[in-house]
Amino acid sequence: MCEDLGFERLLSEEGFFARLLGRSPSGGGREPLYGADLPVVLLTGGPGMGKGRLLRAVRDSFATKVPVIHLDCASPVYADRAEPEPGARSAATEALVEVARRLSTWQGTGGSFAFPRFFTGLAMIATGVTGGTPDAVAAEVERYEELPQKQRFRGLGAGDFWRGVLRGAIRNLLTTLSGQTLDPYSASVSTALLDALFAGLAPRGRAELARIYGAYPGAAGQPEHGLRGLAADFQAGGDERELAESFLFRALRQDIEAAYASASGWLRRVGRPGLLLDHAEAPLGEQLLRAVLTDRRGGQRDRVVVVGTARRADGGAFLYGGLPPREVPAPAEFRPADGGPPEWSPRTGAEADRAPLAGGVLLLRMPFLTGDQLRRETERVQRPAQPEHGANRRRMDAAVARLSGGRPHTVIRLAAAAAAFRMPADANDREILDAPLRLTGDGVPERPVADVLLQELIMEQLPVRLPAEHHDQWLDLLTHLSVAHDKECADVLLRHHQSGHVHRLTAHHVARLLTDTGWPSCERHFIGDFGLRQLLVHRLYGLRPDGAAWYADHHLLRDHYTARVAAAGRTGGGPAADGGGRTGDGGRTAGTGPVTGTGSATHAGSATHTGSGADADAPDGAAFRSVVAHRMNHHLVSGGVDDVVRYLAATLPGRPEEWCAELLEIAQAPYPGGADTRRERARGLVAAEGPALRRTVDQLLHAVWLCEERTRPTGRETARTLAKLLDLLSIMEFDGAGQLGRTATEWSGLAENEQPLLRCTCTDQLGRRR
Structure with a gap:
């Protein structure tokens, strides 16, 4: 698989990321985009659009030329690392420490980075360690001992204004207190730690800590007060902890900025550093994005290029401050197919510091594959075609295009599965979905490509806000909803398939979760993505022998709308145009089986109705102009072809x-x-x-x-x-x-x-x- 499939222009020597990072993949300098004020770039697109693939491609293309750190915000590793000391660590702090550690070993142009500002804040929250004794605090602080100073500059002389924040200094000082009687978590431990942090610092070092931590809420310019407040807020949890974590992220970015802004950094460092946040829709990612956007809205500047992923087309609800997105000025957006990136500048004015965060982002719409790109990918994985198979390959290319809709991941999987597949004559495109696909890895068995795609696009990308009790049934619910058109239709299916469950999802909930996950909506189909709907329809038909689950769902909906038509007739809404020619009987007469003419009987009725098909009008927002048409749609696909023909001929x-x-x-x-x-x-x-x-x-x-x-x-x-x-x-x-x-x-x-x-x-x- 080509890692840059569909991303060639974005990753090129003169492409968007070369200009954003100020350096090309080959190392040449580029005029940076957007000057000193930077937007946070959000790659928007649903599952299978290649957001994570693009971030990895950016890392691989640029990481040897400029410091680029890739962080998976959905990884459990950060919460796992924080678990042993929940009072002194969190998933957010562990993720930030990961970024600092990788940059502290950067070997490219300009050398490694040091993080004395960030280290100072980490040291203070270490006072919340279990036990709270000097020894315990010292052991916790020692986890970060490599961060405050560059490896090759240990023991700098008097010229370094961070001298004193050196390896072992804090541990040695706190160890001297271990023989004293100090209450755990007492002010004495914090005071000793503050003394150790400030001892021996040059005036410039003290001034820098005052600038950073004196700005902490409530510090009134006093860094000691700011650091105590940071530790207290972190240990308080909730919103207070998030404030402390956001401030630590600011300190980390300030350390990076200082490495570029110093005299030596100005001469030796090139381009801009990058932080790539994969799965940024996860709570950790959203928190980091909110922190940097809030700082930049408030006037804080740094040159860190922050690129995150966003499943939602609007970038995420948190950007809009609780307001409907339509009431907030739309964020700038960039569609690569439309040319170069747009102009961008931060929002200004008296209200700018309270404006929704959407003004600080640039939405990069992940591109669908063009027809040429799609054909190149299918040709890449196809076996050399014999002349007699040329027609089959063209048919396969068209089928892959329709079922994928140009969604890159789906294209890649379908093209690989179709490589040795021969499409039966006059077959439906969904035939491909049964083609076997062998994934890489020893001992990995072949699986139908439909199963692989459902696992990767749905089960591995569950909605972030889907309650845990619904995780196991999410795929099944979506499978049944593949036959739904609007919310009424979907609610009928959901009530039936969640019968007996204490916790139930409504059509409104599911629609919101699908939107949050990045799946598009459609006014005529509840599952609004064509390719996803075909996958789910295919699964529904195969759930039970002979398509029994398919027919049962369509019969359920047909019966619902039959009752709706009958009720309209009883309440004076006109003749019950149910296709059965019987006002108010609900259509309960013998009908046909499946479309092929074989199968169990269903109730349908004869179509002798002579009135208008719009007698029972559909409500606003429905997918059909009438309830009758909605009923006939489900009757058509579940065995009532002849009834539908009679109805259409009569009307x-x-x-x-x-x-x-x-x-x-x-x-x-x-x-x-x-x-x-x-x-x-x-x-x-x-x-x-x-x-x-x-x-x-x-x-x-x-x-x-x-x-x-x-x-x-x-x-x-x-x-x-x-x-x-x-x-x-x-x-x-x-x-x-x-x-x-x-x-x-x-x-x-x-x-x-x-x-x-x-x-x-x-x-x-x-x-x-x-």
């Missing part, structure tokens, strides 16, 4: 424009597993009974269904079929027939160019990504 006369819109809504549905007879049925090769109008509507329904599913090519043949069938209808003897000629032209043009007939957010994005 066409007199309302061709409304009817066409309703047809598109009904037919925007996935096709179940098993043999697909739609193409033959659309072409009239499957015997159908009834008058000419009904037979033609039958064929048209199946042609439209093929176009709307978006998981197979349509092309010229289907376009011709659409045009022919609509033209036939346009010359029949019913009211408004002639209006269908224009529809024939429009729909056939869209189908010929592989465009959806009914547009929605996810199908529009699908077309643009390709």
Whole structure:
């Protein structure tokens, strides 16, 4: 796998990161972007968009030229290191210590970094160590003894204004107190530690500590007060601890800044240092981002390039101070495909220090792969194609493009699985999802690529705020929700599949969690990402033999909307246009089984209704113009094809424009597993009974269904079929027939160019990504 797949322009010699860091991957200097005031750059994109891959590529490309530290904010290692001494350590402090330790061993241009300011704060919070005795505090402080001074400058002479903060000085002093009787956590221990920190410091060293820690809230310019307050806040926990941790992060950045701003640093150091925060949506990452953004909003300057990841498209709710994002000036954003980075400057004015943090970020929208990039990746992993397999490879490329939507990680996995796969004739794209994929590693068995993707995109990237009691059922819930269209539809499924659970998620909760995780929304599909929805639909059909879980979910929704239609009829909302021709009976008559004509009976009813399909109007925000259309959609895909045909044939006369819109809504549905007879049925090769109008509507329904599913090519043949069938209808003897000629032209043009007939957010994005 090419690490920079899709990132070539960002990582190039003249690319965004070369200018942001002030140095190219080959070591050449570059004019830095944005001057002394820097935005925090957030890479935005959902699972599989390559945020972590890009951060690793930045580290690998630049880390030998400028100091670049990569931190995984979701790693449990920092909390694990803090656990033995919860009063003196935290996940945040351990992560900051990790950054300082790596920079203290930096061997590139300018040499290693020292962290005396940061070390001073760490030493003070060490007074919260278990026992609180001088020996215990000294042992804790000794963990950081390599940080205050560069390794090669141990024992600097009088010219170094940090002299006195040397190896062993604090331990030696505190050890002399160990024989005395001191109460654990008493002021005597803190006083002794402060004396040790300040003993022997040159005036400039004292002034620097005064500048840093004298600015701590409540210190009134006195560094000793600031350090005592820092330790007290850290030990208090909660918001007070977060304030102390944020201040330590400031001290660390000030140490880095000092290494560049000094006379020797100005001569010897080049570019800008970088801190790359992977999984920055995790609590630790959000805390670090909030700290640096708050400091910079308040006027604190440093040259550390902070790049984090953000699943949410808006960068994260914490950026907006509790206000709806639409009420806050939009952050600057950069789409690599649109050219160079935008202008950026910090927000100014009287209210700037209280403005939402969104003004301090630049959102870098992670790029989807272009068609050329996608083809190059599939060609890279394909075996050399024989001429007779050329058509199969083109078919596979198109299938990978549709199922991935250009999402880089999905492209990589699907392309690898498809390398030796032969697509059956006239197959649905989802056939690829059963292709075996062997991941790297000894003894790793092959697994269907669908299972790998679901594990990597869902189970390994659970929503940060998903309650623990729902972790085990998250994938199952999303699987059932793959057939939902709007929140009402989703709530019906959630109530059913969480029956008996004390803690339940609603459609509102799930929609918010999906947004937080970076999955897009769509006005017609509850699972708004086309590729993710296909993965989940595929899993749903395979959950139980013969697609039983699939049919059960669609039947559940069909029955719900049947009851809605019946209720509308009872309350005077017009005739119950349920496709059953029976007002108020809920459609409880014998119907057909699965679409293929085999399977258990379902209740459906005959379609002798002659009224409008919009009798039972859908509420605002629903995915369908009527409850009837919603019901018919689920009935279509769960065994009621003939009923839907009868309904459509009965409701066409007199309302061709409304009817066409309703047809598109009904037919925007996935096709179940098993043999697909739609193409033959659309072409009239499957015997159908009834008058000419009904037979033609039958064929048209199946042609439209093929176009709307978006998981197979349509092309010229289907376009011709659409045009022919609509033209036939346009010359029949019913009211408004002639209006269908224009529809024939429009729909056939869209189908010929592989465009959806009914547009929605996810199908529009699908077309643009390709």
